[in-house]
Amino acid sequence: MKYKKTRKRTLKAKMMRTVMLCALAGILAAGMVSYLTIRMIQDDSMQDNMKLYLDQLTENTDRAYFDMLNIANQMGPDGLIGSVTDAYLMAQDNFELYVGQKTLRE
Numbered sequence: 001m002k003y004k005k006t007r008k009r010t011l012k013a014k015m016m017r018t019v020m021l022c023a024l025a026g027i028l029a030a031g032m033v034s035y036l037t038i039r040m041i042q043d044d045s046m047q048d049n050m051k052l053y054l055d056q057l058t059e060n061t062d063r064a065y066f067d068m069l070n071i072a073n074q075m076g077p078d079g080l081i082g083s084v085t086d087a088y089l090m091a092q093d094n095f096e097l098y099v100g101q102k103t104l105r106e
Helices: 011-075 080-089 094-105
Strands: none
Touching: 011 080, 080 094
């Protein structure tokens, strides 16, 4: 019969092994928590940036819409451009035509 050589493990070696395993588990847990925290911060940052971009886009669209409404109102018969155009079209002599053209260009 062959006998296996068994090493006697001392209490000191067992304690060192346990301490090393606990330290490695702690380092691994800290690394995972750090990684997950960084990912969460990045996701929140991207979400905040998307919200900010959407707000800016909405604001710019609203501003362009109101500018177009303002221009459309000015081009009506009661608006500035509409009244100047009517005066130009109703002009009788060359001086009135000249003044109307100048005003329309401005």
